[in-house]
Amino acid sequence: MPGGPLAELAREPSAYRWLRTAGWGFARVFSLVALAVAWELAARSGAFTPYMLPALSAVLQRIWSDLIAGDLLLNTGETLYRAFTGFLIGAVAGIALGMGISRNRFTHWFFDPIISVGFPMPKIAFLPVVMLWLGVYDMSKITMIAVEAIFPVVTATIVGIRGVERELLWSARNMGATERELLWQIALPAALPQIITGLQVALPIALIVAIVTEMFMGGYGLGGAMNTASRFADSRGVFAGIVEIAVIGYALVKGVMLVRRRLLLWHQEALAPSTV
């Protein structure tokens, strides 16, 4: 975790800043390499059986052969498809619900306990119920993912809209904006940073739930593949799955951060002022 608040980073001369980022990049690579080396050495040392701790090289070989066979792409595609679909449904529904709750007294009263009670619940416990109702294919998985993803999005939307400065709304009303225009043209853009934070929380959740549902129901997908490997005591397959999922999780989070930066360009500009 790079140190210092962002504001401090902006005040440093840019050469120093580059060095810092490069330094952290190097540290990241170094730590990862150190971990990889430690893994390989530990596996070869004989302290663990190849079942308990297959060598990193063996695991990487396995990933490679899965890639060539097309299995890796197939499974990854399945998992990501479910995760993204569920995420999108949850995101759209979450934002819509959040807007409705902010705007309408009745909706607020009705959904507030549902959200506050539902949030800390392990909603995954409802998976067998969802399966009962919607079968064992994609529909139930995606529904479960959407249900889990909706909570952080709704909460973030409500907080975001509630946090809009009163003076922004008053300025818009001053210029003749209607209630509708206030919601869509002012409140929503002003709440966008908070909403995107909610989406950033929801996406990894969608991935976790996708994997768990796949493990439970079997079949294709990264979770399903790991479950199969586990059933067949295929420890290399299990470790390969962990590495693959770790990489995807990391890539996803980084990707989302990039998207955030692009969308909130006007927000980030605070780091590069051009004053007079």
Added chain:
Amino acid sequence: MVQAQIVIAGVSHCYRPPSGRPVLALEDVTLDVRGREFVALLGPSGCGKSTLLYLIGGFLPTETGKILIEGKPIAAPGPDRGIVFQHFALFPWKTVRGNVLYGLERMGLPREERQQRAQSFIDLVGLSGFEDSYPSQLSGGMRQRTALARTLAFDPKILLMDEPFGALDAQTRGLMQSELLSIWQRTPKTVIFVTHDVQEAVYLADRVAVMSARPGRIKAIVDTKFDKSDPAIFRNKGFTDKVDEIWNLVRIEAIKAQTGRTS
């Protein structure tokens, strides 16, 4: 006798926080403002001057007393009373041009005219060349100019200004004050200007309404109309005498506000 453009009669306002006791912010405020007059609302912190401004603007409901604009009571905020806030209240996701265009879009003008009008006001406040910058890229003074351009663009009859230069450093503030004055002299509007700075009030306004500490009341109205074109005006005897006169009125209220704070 010409009726005043803005008539405030017997207005009181009670502020009800979500937790705690209600507070009487304004008590029986009466003030008449003539068309194209520059009036300053001056008083210590917490005296309710901003509250009065928000009532005139229609952002808070008038519960006791009445406020008439050209003879008609106000119902809601509207483009006839433009407001400028202390912390600019610019839309951060819009550029300078986007912000200025927002009010114009609601006026139903054709596209060409909107663009031209926006540009002319951006030029008027001296921000030519920064049309495509975002507020987060601008300094405090530039942001306030944007806010000013945005409000002036939709041509309100009345300008409500809530300590607009309070968030700026002293040098920028001085610059903005003289710019505001020259803009006002060119496009005369009725201005109600809230401030706690006596010098600023005397410099800018035709009349200064001094308010008491909470609950706010109009304590005195002092005439401050004189020739403001003298560049050394701040050292002019007539000016400094006026400042002293008003400062004496305010000082007691400021002390009251300070000690009253413990309750």
Added chain:
Amino acid sequence: MIEPANAATSGGSQRRMRAALLRYLPLLLLALAWEVGARSGLVSTLALPPLSTVAAAWVDLLKDGELVSNGAASLWRTGAGLALAIAVGAALGIFMAWWRPVNVLLSPLVEIFYPMPKSALIPVTVLWLGFGNGSKILLIFLGCMLPVTIGAFNGARSSEQALVWSARSMGANRLRMLWDVVVPSAMPELLNGIRTALALSFILLVSSELIAAREGLGYLIGFLGASGTYDAMFAVVLTVALLGFIADRIYLVLMQRMLRWRE
């Protein structure tokens, strides 16, 4: 625009109770809708057993000990795993904040493993420790450690420099300073990290028990589902969900108490 929900103003516990009742009324209405809807014949009672039947099944499970024995197993696993995660995670986070070299080495790893879906660890813990308690405890320990570490790290780093320096000038040695200054100021962030870990522990518990277990509430759900006794299955599902909710609420109370004491 809707204003935020107001906290109850004056008026004592009766008013507060009424407010709480009003707040949770929609849940009561949902429960009612469930009962009525299930009995109406619109949906098969197999897919949606009426709430009353579910309640009866819950009582049965309680009476024949199934609920208690499996519940105890689940809670023991969660408790042990969480305790380990908190102890090791907090220590790790504070050391990372305190000694730069540790930070440089471990920060990247934390950053890389934090986005990994911890549920991916389920098969490997089963591989190592089978279907019993051990694999679940290990899973929860590994999975919940990172949020605690990050909370402890951020909290420790936020401990005001001034506090640290003044403690140092008063002759406190490093270890003492750690205990007297850093840990207390790290509390809020650390406690929040633990809250996240708590929720995560329940998710990991249920997931792993659904997938690979011989006892526990998750296992019970799967078992009842497979044998077609859906009313009992619903009963356990609701029990688990409620346990998660109650655990969070109890933790919140504890957290607030701890923070108040620290103040």
